[in-house]
Amino acid sequence: MKKPDFAPIPASLPAMVPFTGPETLARQSGTPIRARIGANENGFGLLPSVLEAMQAAAVDAWCYGDPDNHDLRQAIAARHGIDPAQVMPGEGIDGLLGLAVRLFVAPGDRVVTSDGAYPTFNYHVAGFGGQLEKVPYRNDAEDPEALIARAKDVGARMVYLANPDNPMGGWLPAAQIEAMVADLPENCIMILDEAYADFLPEEALPTIAPENAAVLRFRTFSKLYGMAGARIGYVTGAASLIAGFDRIRNHFGLNRMAQAGALAALADREGAAKMVERIAQSRTRLEGIARANGLEPLPSGTNFVTMDCGRDGDFARRVVAELLKRGVFIRMPGVAPLDRCIRVSCGPESDMAIFETELPAALAAAQEG
Ligand SMILES: *Cc1c(COP(=O)(O)O)cnc(C)c1O
Numbered sequence: 063m064k065k066p067d068f069a070p071i072p073a074s075l076p077a078m079v080p081f082t083g084p085e086t087l088a089r090q091s092g093t094p095i096r097a098r099i100g101a102n103e104n105g106f107g108l109l110p111s112v113l114e115a116m117q118a119a120a121v122d123a124w125c126y127g128d129p130d131n132h133d134l135r136q137a138i139a140a141r142h143g144i145d146p147a148q149v150m151p152g153e154g155i156d157g158l159l160g161l162a163v164r165l166f167v168a169p170g171d172r173v174v175t176s177d178g179a180y181p182t183f184n185y186h187v188a189g190f191g192g193q194l195e196k197v198p199y200r201n202d203a204e205d206p207e208a209l210i211a212r213a214k215d216v217g218a219r220m221v222y223l224a225n226p227d228n229p230m231g232g233w234l235p236a237a238q239i240e241a242m243v244a245d246l247p248e249n250c251i252m253i254l255d256e257a258y259a260d261f262l263p264e265e266a267l268p269t270i271a272p273e274n275a276a277v278l279r280f281r282t283f284s285k286l287y288g289m290a291g292a293r294i295g296y297v298t299g300a301a302s303l304i305a306g307f308d309r310i311r312n313h314f315g316l317n318r319m320a321q322a323g324a325l326a327a328l329a330d331r332e333g334a335a336k337m338v339e340r341i342a343q344s345r346t347r348l349e350g351i352a353r354a355n356g357l358e359p360l361p362s363g364t365n366f367v368t369m370d371c372g373r374d375g376d377f378a379r380r381v382v383a384e385l386l387k388r389g390v391f392i393r394m395p396g397v398a399p400l401d402r403c404i405r406v407s408c409g410p411e412s413d414m415a416i417f418e419t420e421l422p423a424a425l426a427a428a429q430e431g
Pocket of ligand 1: 102153154155156157180224227228255257281282283284290293294295
């Protein structure tokens, strides 16, 4: 019997799995992972207050989570000094990016991003039939002027910018992003991915009027709060845009434990501040390891450090592979010239020590290869 056809958009997409997780890498390599420092998770784990709230909520997991996310919306709104109607929680930034693309991008519409920027966004654009337009990084940073120029050129519906950036770790001056917002073309929405904003001081972030209907800002509990496996983040923007998410979102998608954990996370300002400090110390530790091995750490406003290996992508790929053989999971940027670098996540001293021990051997082996 012939298999029923896929719909036209998925039928046109390549049959690949775009993200290979550390579990798969460990299975394929036959080496258990001893230091999981490749996906910018928070190896320090949950804040104790968050863990306690999630454990308490687990008892009630027989109930669906509140589909309105009422309490969480209130808490997020209070945190940012905005209206709850300007907030939509969702299944991580990744899930929310998919909804945003679905809301605004019709098949054939143009979407502008940077070549080498966050790939999950691209995956969603392709999945809804959008046409990606990529502009190169400039000096290892996303280039707001070039992004806007391309958006104007092609009549883009959407333009993506991560600040701070993944995979390079840097951030742009607030004024530069504010200028980008002011210069957006008509009918083009800016996706401002602030997955790492918690690691920057508030003053370093752009000021954008919450009622500005041309920008959506995305935040997550995955990075600072260590809740990556709980899948929870949120988007803020003009109430008219946010209301759109109700048309298409998975209304019961947020589980009770994630909702309770996020509420506890927002309430624990002291725990969050301490975690920011621990991550900063871990960044310093990673920068030291990089320099001791002749690698140049790039400035980072995130919970990872990108290290310039000073050679080409093939070399950096060998370093990543050699580290994996030694039980160390890291990642690297996907395209040249960014792919001369490796990207290492912050984590507890036990992970840092393993990385410190294995890096010299991995670099030596990569040099021979
Ligand atoms: C980690 C990351 C995300 C994913 O966030 P989730 O809330 O876990 O889905 C989104 N954007 C960028 C740039 C990231 O690095």
